[in-house]
Amino acid sequence: MTVIGCLTAVAACGDNSRTTENTASLPTIGTAEPTEVLRYEATGGCLMMGPNCATYVLYSDGTVEIFRTGENAPAEVTGSIPEAEVTAFLDSVTGTDFDALAAEVGPGTCNACVDGIDVLLTIVSSDGSTKLDSTVVNFDPTNDFFANVETLMEDVRGVGELAIQQRG
Secondary structure (H helix, E strand, C coil): CEEECEECCCCEECCCCCCCCCHHHCCCCCCCCCCEEEEEEEEEHHHCCCCCCEEEEEECCCEEEEEECCCCCCCCEEEECCHHHHHHHHHHHCCCCHHHHHHHHCECCCHHHHCCEEEEEEEEECCEEEEEECCCECCCCCCHHHHHHHHHHHHHHCCCCCCCCCCC
16 A cells, blocks of 8 residues: 555644555455445544534445545445446556655645645555545646546535534
């Protein structure tokens, strides 16, 4: 697994650490059983007044589950996007040099430090598992990789929204 940065529920931090694990234990894309291929975890200002940050999980068959970040509960929203879109996205990220990508887009910022939202993005492709942390890597929408992520996430978010919760 490639890890670029880290994220905690209260504040964001990054250290550009990298971890490698045996990818033989990772699920194989294209098997009969759908596998998780993308996890997009938001944290920061969306936690204000309630647990309103969303974690989006996308599976190889196009299934989408939306959870509250940090909550240990079943998905509150489920739906799907076309499987062909998931396959096209995974094909577009195969072979990506994430170290070169990080150098190209530059360092991220701590948006959560000023009530903004930070993201931990995990992608599982045929190359293995990669985590990108927006506090360490700039999620630059003008970069082709991040533009593709955002296009995919627009469709994933289109599945539905979490109802706003307020804590007293």
